[in-house]
Amino acid sequence: MMLRPLPNESDRPTRRDFLKTTLAGAGAAAAATAGLPAALPAAGPVERTGKPYMKLSLAGYSFNRDLAKNWSQGSPPADKMTLDDFIRYCAELDLDGCEPTGYYFPNDADAAYLNHLKQLAFRLGLDISGTAIGNDFCQTDEAQLQQQIDSTKMWIDRAALLGAPVIRIFSGNAKRGQTEEEAFRMAVRGIDQALEYAAQKGVFLALENHGGLTATADGMLKLIQAVQPSPWFGVNFDSGNFHENEPYSELEKIAPYTINAQVKAAVSHAGKRQEADLERIVKILKDAGYRGYLVLEYEEREDPKRAIPRYIGELRKLVRA
Numbered sequence: 525m526m527l528r529p530l531p532n533e534s535d536r537p538t539r540r541d542f543l544k545t546t547l548a549g550a551g552a553a554a555a556a557t558a559g560l561p562a563a564l565p566a567a568g569p570v571e572r573t574g575k576p577y578m579k580l581s582l583a584g585y586s587f588n589r590d591l592a593k594n595w596s597q598g599s600p601p602a603d604k605m606t607l608d609d610f611i612r613y614c615a616e617l618d619l620d621g622c623e624p625t626g627y628y629f630p631n632d633a634d635a636a637y638l639n640h641l642k643q644l645a646f647r648l649g650l651d652i653s654g655t656a657i658g659n660d661f662c663q664t665d666e667a668q669l670q671q672q673i674d675s676t677k678m679w680i681d682r683a684a685l686l687g688a689p690v691i692r693i694f695s696g697n698a699k700r701g702q703t704e705e706e707a708f709r710m711a712v713r714g715i716d717q718a719l720e721y722a723a724q725k726g727v728f729l730a731l732e733n734h735g736g737l738t739a740t741a742d743g744m745l746k747l748i749q750a751v752q753p754s755p756w757f758g759v760n761f762d763s764g765n766f767h768e769n770e771p772y773s774e775l776e777k778i779a780p781y782t783i784n785a786q787v788k789a790a791v792s793h794a795g796k797r798q799e800a801d802l803e804r805i806v807k808i809l810k811d812a813g814y815r816g817y818l819v820l821e822y823e824e825r826e827d828p829k830r831a832i833p834r835y836i837g838e839l840r841k842l843v844r845a
Contacts, residue, residue, distance in 0.1 A: 569780035576810040578818040578843040581653035582614050584625035586822035591628040597637055611645050617836055621653035623819050638685045653817040654690040654784055655683055661714025662696030662707040669710055676718040683727045690728040690784045692760045695747055697736035711737055712750045723756045730760035730784040740768055741777035763805045764788030772804055779812035786819040806842040
C-alpha cells in the first residue's frame with residue numbers, strides 16, 4: 525500500500541481555516557432557512573444535540589431599584605439588597621440559576637468576595653448562569669477604546685473565577701461627530717480583542733441586542749459577520765430590546781445564534797409598549813433548538829417580589845410544555 529506524503533506545514537489547515545469552514549457551512553444553512561443572504565458569521569448558528577431545553581434564571585437587574593450600587597465590601601447601605609440577598613431570593617424561587625449583574629458588585633470586589641458568591645450559590649443549589657457589564661466599544665479615540673477593553677478583560681477574569689460561563693456585552697452607540705462606519709469599526713475591534721482574551725479564560729461573550737449598532741436584527745447580524753470567528757462568541761437574545769421593527773420577527777432572525785437568552789415582561793413596537801407574548805417568545809427559542817438558560821429580567825413598575833414569582837411560574841410551564 526502506498527502511503528500519502530505528509531503535507532507541508534504551509535499546506536496544513538490552520539485553526540482559523542477550520543473555524544471558517546465549519547462556521548461558513550452552518551451559517552449558510554441557517555441563512556437559507558431564515559431567508560438571509562449567505563455570509564460568513566463570526567458565530568455561526570449554534571449546532572445542538574437533543575431537543576430544545578431551557579433552565580430558568582433571574583437577572584440581578586430585576587431589582588435595579590433595590591440592589592446596592594457603588595458600595596464597598598462590608599458596608600452596603602442598610603436599606604438596600606446585596607447580591608447575597610439576591611442569590612437567596614433566587615433559591616427561594618427554586619430557580620436553576622442566578623445572574624449577579626456586574627452593576628451591583630462592590631467597587632472593590634476581590635477574589636475572596638467572588639469565591640464567597642460562588643460558594644453561596646452552590647450551597648443553595650444554584651448555578652451562576654452568567655453576568656453582564658455595561659461596556660461601550662464605540663469610542664472616538666484609542667485610549668477610550670482600550671479602557672473599555674481593559675474593563676471587559678477585568679470582568680472576564682471575574683467571571684472565570686466566579687464560575688459564570690457567559691458575559692452579556694454591548695456593542696455601543698455612535699458618539700457625536702462619529703459616523704456609523706467609524707463606530708462599527710471600533711466595535712468590531714473591541715469585540716475581537718475582548719473575545720481573544722475570553723477564549724483564553726474559557727468565558728463566552730454574548731452580544732446583546734441593545735440599541736445602537738444592534739438596534740435591528742440585520743444590524744446585529746452585520747456586526748456578528750464582521751467579528752473574527754470564535755466558538756466563544758454568540759448572541760444574547762433579549763426579548764424586549766427590539767423597538768424599531770416588529771419585535772417577534774426580529775427575534776426569529778437572531779434566535780439561531782443564541783447562547784444566552786433573557787426574557788422581559790413587555791415588548792415595544794412602533795413606539796408602543798405592550799405585554800410580551802411569553803408563549804411566542806419561548807416558541808421562537810424552541811424552534812431554533814435553543815438549549816440553555818432563559819433569564820427573566822424584570823423591568824416593570826410593580827413590586828418585583830410580587831411580580832417575579834408570577835412570571836417565573838408562567839415561564840416554568842412554558843419551557844416544560
